[in-house]
Amino acid sequence: MRNALGTAVVFVVLLLAWEALHLVVANSSLPSPGTTLVQLVALFGDPDFWKHASQTSQAFAVAVVLSTAGGIALGVLLGMNRVAGTVAEPILVNLYSLPKVTLYPVVLLIFGLGISARIAFGIMHGLIPLTLFTMNAILQMKPVYRRSAAVMGLTPWQTSLTVVLPAILPEVITGARLGVSLCLLGVLIGEMFASRNGLGYMVMHAMERGDMPTVLAVALLLAIVALLLNAVLLMLDRAWRH
Amino acid sequence: MTVVALAEVASVMPADDHHARLAGVTRVFGRPGSPNCVHALGPIDLDLRRGEFFSVVGPSGCGKSTLLDVLAGLAKPTEGTAEFEGRPIDGVPAGVGVVFQEDASFPWLTVADNVAFGLRRAGVDAAEVTRRVDYAVGFMGLKAFAGAYPAQLSGGMRQRVCIARTLVMQPRLILLDEPFGALDQQTRLLMGDELLRLWRETSATVLLITHALDEAAMLSDRVGVMSARPGVFIDVLETGWDVDRDSRIVSHPRFGDLTGHLWEKLRAESLKHMREN
Numbered sequence: 001m002r003n004a005l006g007t008a009v010v011f012v013v014l015l016l017a018w019e020a021l022h023l024v025v026a027n028s029s030l031p032s033p034g035t036t037l038v039q040l041v042a043l044f045g046d047p048d049f050w051k052h053a054s055q056t057s058q059a060f061a062v063a064v065v066l067s068t069a070g071g072i073a074l075g076v077l078l079g080m081n082r083v084a085g086t087v088a089e090p091i092l093v094n095l096y097s098l099p100k101v102t103l104y105p106v107v108l109l110i111f112g113l114g115i116s117a118r119i120a121f122g123i124m125h126g127l128i129p130l131t132l133f134t135m136n137a138i139l140q141m142k143p144v145y146r147r148s149a150a151v152m153g154l155t156p157w158q159t160s161l162t163v164v165l166p167a168i169l170p171e172v173i174t175g176a177r178l179g180v181s182l183c184l185l186g187v188l189i190g191e192m193f194a195s196r197n198g199l200g201y202m203v204m205h206a207m208e209r210g211d212m213p214t215v216l217a218v219a220l221l222l223a224i225v226a227l228l229l230n231a232v233l234l235m236l237d238r239a240w241r242h
Numbered sequence: 243m244t245v246v247a248l249a250e251v252a253s254v255m256p257a258d259d260h261h262a263r264l265a266g267v268t269r270v271f272g273r274p275g276s277p278n279c280v281h282a283l284g285p286i287d288l289d290l291r292r293g294e295f296f297s298v299v300g301p302s303g304c305g306k307s308t309l310l311d312v313l314a315g316l317a318k319p320t321e322g323t324a325e326f327e328g329r330p331i332d333g334v335p336a337g338v339g340v341v342f343q344e345d346a347s348f349p350w351l352t353v354a355d356n357v358a359f360g361l362r363r364a365g366v367d368a369a370e371v372t373r374r375v376d377y378a379v380g381f382m383g384l385k386a387f388a389g390a391y392p393a394q395l396s397g398g399m400r401q402r403v404c405i406a407r408t409l410v411m412q413p414r415l416i417l418l419d420e421p422f423g424a425l426d427q428q429t430r431l432l433m434g435d436e437l438l439r440l441w442r443e444t445s446a447t448v449l450l451i452t453h454a455l456d457e458a459a460m461l462s463d464r465v466g467v468m469s470a471r472p473g474v475f476i477d478v479l480e481t482g483w484d485v486d487r488d489s490r491i492v493s494h495p496r497f498g499d500l501t502g503h504l505w506e507k508l509r510a511e512s513l514k515h516m517r518e519n
Contacts, residue, residue, distance in 0.1 A: 144344040148404075151314055151340040152360035152411065162363065166350045240350060241393075 031213045036220055039213035043221075049202070056187060056199040059115050063122030063183045068176060071127045075134020075175075076160070079168075085135050096128040101189060108194055118190035118198065125186030126179035133175025137168035173237045180233070181226050188222070261292040261447045262313060262415055266322035268472070269308050281472040283308045285322060288466070288475070290415070290447055295438075297450045297458035299504060300468030301515035306451045309473070310419050313449065314340050326415065339413030339446075343420040347392040347403045354379060354388040357406045364411075378406040381443070382436070398429045402436070409440065416441075418450045422457070430454070431489045434461050438488060455508070459500040460491055467507045470514040477507045 015033050022032040031039070043049040078085040104121060111117035145167055149159040191200025199218050206214035268284035283305035290296055300306050311317035312324050315334040324331040326338060347356050358375045366374075379388050382402040392400050401421055408416060418437075422430040434457060441448050452458050458465045459481065467477040481500055483491065491497050 142344060142346075144342045144346040145348070147316060147340075147342060148346040150316060151334050151338070152363060153334060153336065154363050158363050163348070166348065169350070
């Protein structure tokens with residue numbers, strides 16, 4: 001109850017700040033929350049919007065599934081093999097801190113101008129954090145869990161599925177929370193360049209036309225989607241940690 | 243499963259039956275000759291009699307836990323042989339249960355599910371799992387907490403969960419690696435009583451690793467005293483307690499003698515360890 005109240009207060013304060021900012025800066029460059037909402041509702045009635053949204057959703061969904069599966073698999077592999085993990089960690093961290101957008105032309109050359117380039121770019125953003133979180137979760141798992149599994153006569157497969165996986169799940173979910181929002185970021189950035197569809201393209205196109213209400217409406221929608229996804233994963237996390 | 247029935251079974255077995263045996267066991271970490279090669283243990287000779295309560299005391303770092311690892315099949319001896327029930331130990335032998343020093347309860351499972359864990363993985367049928375888990379949970383005084391998660395329990399209660407988890411597997415040899423090391427003195431004494439009760443009820447052979455001399459003196463039939471690294475047995479002491487002893491024997495004059503004798507043996511070794519570190 002207090003939590004819900006706190007969230008409501010934060011939202012009201014954010015809305016007021018937005019409104020205030022709108023009044024301070026020139027009217028046209030930052031539409032008010034009201035105008036944005038009206039534009040968002042209008043977008044919902046526009047078939048063009050749904051075409052773009054479905055493009056983004058598709059790319060996002062595929063990128064999330066692939067980077068989650070790949071990130072966990074890679075993380076488990078590197079975590080189980082201490083030497084591989086020690087070698088891979090600095091490489092992954094450095095690779096990750098590279099501004100990936102500079103590599104986007106390369107991605108485009110490899111994957112072409114279609115949806116696969118955006119999926120690949122989404123994975124490039126989402127995969128590494130999840131790999132690192134999973135790997136570290138395994139490296140930091142209490143050794144006594146694995147020893148217990150061994151003395152209870154578990155096979156390596158049983159140990160992975162019924163001990164290691166549940167033990168690292170909280171960290172994996174934390175990694176997934178980061179990975180999912182970064183995947184969305186990657187897909188949207190991908191849509192902003194050399195693209196004719198998707199919400200990223202829609203934002204760029206609206207910007208060129210000076211259609212700020214559309215830019216903000218799409219941004220607002222994406223923020224809500226990202227927050228909801230995060231909330232769902234947080235709930236999973238809470239349900240798991242007792 | 244009644245106490246009487248188990249006691250009868252125990253009386254049938256010859257008292258000098260060797261349950262587990264270590265002969266000339268050493269454990270060396272690292273490549274021999276390399277600068278970070280550590281001779282951790284041995285050579286160790288140990289005959290565990292079936293049904294006895296054997297404690298191992300020794301200075302920190304003397305290889306006590308390594309000794310337990312060898313018996314549990316978690317570590318291979320560098321030299322020498324390890325046997326359990328007449329067969330060489332290769333991997334974790336069936337019939338051996340281990341309780342570790344650290345809290346090994348799984349935080350994602352309830353107490354009852356923690357206790358049932360090993361049985362379920364072993365494919366024991368559901369009715370049998372329920373029966374054995376109910377028994378073990380009741381025996382360890384966890385009935386009221388069966389549905390609770392480890393995070394809701396104290397350290398002592400969590401260690402009970404781990405003991406119950408070992409108990410349900412009906413081990414014939416129970417290895418305990420300083421299981422009460424993290425608990426306060428009063429709780430440790432009471433847990434010692436529980437351990438004695440469990441030992442009598444299951445008639446299993448128990449090997450307890452501990453750094454607490456009073457614990458060893460109170461609980462054991464025999465106490466092995468280990469030297470500083472590389473650990474070897476420098477003395478094995480018969481305590482001569484009755485089978486139905488409990489923590490109240492700490493007021494027995496012999497308890498003081500035993501503890502004193504253990505310390506006498508151990509003092510020089512502990513000093514050696516302290517000077518070297």
